Amino acid sequence: MKKIILFLLAGLSFYAHAQKNQPLPEHPRPDLQRDQWLNLNGYWDFTFDSSLTAPTRYAKKILVPFPWGSPLSEVKDEADVAWYHKEIKVPANWFGKRVFFNIGASDWETTLFLDGVQIGKHQGGYTPFDAELVGVKPGSVHQIAIRVDDKRRMFTLYGKQGYGNARGIWQTVYLEARGGNFIDHYAVNPDIDSKKAQVKVYLGAPASKNQEVKITLSNGQMASISIPAGKQEGAADIAVKAMRLWSLEDPYLYGLKIQSGNDVVNGYFGMRKISVVNLPGSKIPYIGLNNKPVYVQLALDQSYHPTGFYTFPSDQFMKDEIIRSKRIGLNGIRTHIKVDVPRKLYWADKLGLLVMSDLPNSWGDPEAAMQKESEYTLHEMIKRDYNHPAIFSWITFNETWGLFTHKDNKSIYTPETQKWVASVYHLAKTLDPTRLVEDNSVCCGIGHTETDINSWHAYQAGYEWDKLVGDYAAKTYPGSTWNFEKGYQQGSQPMINSEFGNVWGYQGSTGDVDYTFDYHKALNSFRNHPQMAGWLYTEHHDVINEWNGYYKFDRTEKETGLNAIVPGMSLKDFHGPFYLSTGQEITWAGKAGQQVKIPLHLSSMTNTAGSLSLKMSLSGTNAAGEKVSRWSKTSALTYVAWDVKALDSLSITLPADKSINTLAFELSDASGKVVHRNFVHLIVEEGASQPWKGQLISVPVERYSSSSWPKKQWTGVLGHKLNGAGAGYFEYEIPFPTAGAEGIKQVRFLVEASSKPILGKDRDDAGKMDGDYMLGKGTFDPGVNPNAYPQTDRYASPSKLKVSANGMVASETTLADDPADHQGILSWHYQARNNKLDEAGTYGYLVQGVIPAAAWQQAAKTGKLILRFEATEGGLSLYGDKSGRYVVDPSILIERSVSSVSH
Structure with a gap:
């Protein structure tokens, strides 16, 4: 079983360097950086103490900036209030500067003391704050004490901290030398249409006299701002020469230097425009980047780390997070109800x-304290992150969490709260008119008020997508009230899915299951509906109670099985500008010779027009495990920009033999480069089962003659798969011909088999899930859910298999794992469509071997051959012709000499 403890330990081992070196030594704000600064991350004195005055003794050491309770902090979560202490020395060369103490984020009420004197207090869990160390001198030594009170308050923006609390300090702590009337922050408003950038600078205090601020761009251009006495801000417009845009393909950043007196800040910005544009030649609105539509393909990024919780262990890890998204062809992420770490946003800017960006949610009622906390945090997060070109939208609320008023055992989204939500939308638009704002990422029958994006969530089985997307597309038009609250209606907003997947699409969630099969169906369906301007998959990586990520919680890879089905295929083939779709159905089954009609649509989400080459090939594996190459043909296709068009349907005659077949599609551009791969499977249920040579004798997998599994024995895939846990065996009585034995050349056996560990759901306490699932407490067991079967990953569960015939050993081999991914086509196809899963996606290995001659010679006399499949403690699963990836039951293949066959 894939146990979470394995990757927790792996994460601790991998990041053990933090104990020896300063964690996160990089400047935390590349967008607001001064040359004179001192990183204070590392070990601090620490103790749990609720006193209002600093303790005289600290019982522990904590590794800052990891939140207490996280493994990397090296402190257990034992109380709600704690004190930090560190002796600091002001650098000797900071003459003529004001010294400030900065904390990137600390949850929730943080009080700062310098040499025993309180110098500042901050309430809030996500945004930076500072305090001036008044009177300190260069080279002087001082005592810093910090009290953090993180008692649970229902009005605070808690988000999903059940996945790992952000307790106390969780972002970098540092000293900084600033000038007299220093630069507090700045905002760059790029205007690509006019080829200029407005730079607005905010001082730390009103100017006592006219103050000049100098601005220098990395391209050598300069400008100045004159801020009059009594004013605190000013702006300058810079006509950008030889303007270079920030785009996904070329994420170019302009360096920026701002100088006010003896205070100098370095930052950056991107010349790019976020807007809403229509698809060319249509009235369908899409999100626009630089005046061109973008088909958004995003992942929900809960942004957690197994050992650092809210805090990532290294800058490289944050960079890799962005690379992980781009590697599979995504063009964006949604940081889910967490204000993310600035350096991670920097890497999104840098890499494109x-x-x-979500505002975190509370879990109480929308009372005055909650509204104040939400509006304050929204203001501060927009102020902090205004200059990140990667951010294209703010989301103020998610699924109406924290917006229900509870009274008389009822939860009501009141008209008054809806009005307030609309006002928060307008507040965000006032704070940042350059980006899109979403009032509420809606779900579960709750709708929008005022919004720039018409979003919706849907979690469901893969066989339901065509109906739902078609229905939503038909309801999307200006004036429609679908997906909006009473008194509000649609305008010309882009309609996108902002959460989907199968994780919550089955009764009681899926647990850990192969996500790729239903994902394949969903994207096939989405690409047939251009009214849908994009989608957002849940999610980037696994978390505590959701195992549907592209990556595991420790960010190791999962096996999709796509490359094994169509060589060269990967997730990127689902995320490219070109897509050949067959609709939601990706498996067809029928009798030999039956005609199957497969619809085809070509989606071209691109700014160009041209031609493509389509190669189609059909190959399969028959009931004897033999691979068969059937046919291949190539044709030409034309495409236009931003179009979805129906192609001629394919009429396929199913092959004559009982088999499972892959119809592979490959699109290539004019240069011969493959730009998209896809496939469907064709299952021949009733066809010839005899191979071209020899005699195949099979027994249905469920018709075993004997078995012994002291730990547990049961079936899966609706009875089409046998499972035995621990050490034991399944035995089959195979009928054997008593005539013609002298012509037998060789007898082989074949079976599809895998190991079978005991999963959580297989135990006596199966299905017991403790804690509030929506707050992330979950089970920590990916296999406890009744629908679960952990997807193939690097954590294998091998078993030894011995095959004997009439008591004589025919083969001994290792079954490498108990895999479950897209290759388990039969285990998916034959699932009941009842919103439940029964070991979906599971499959085994085709195990074959030669039966000793003495064994089959004995069988030729008695008319039966006893085949025993025996496993060690790793357990055993056997698959039939309606489970796994081969249409194979436990079988023998009798091969005869040519002369014998000719008679």
């Missing part, structure tokens, strides 16, 4: 990945 769009970001939706």
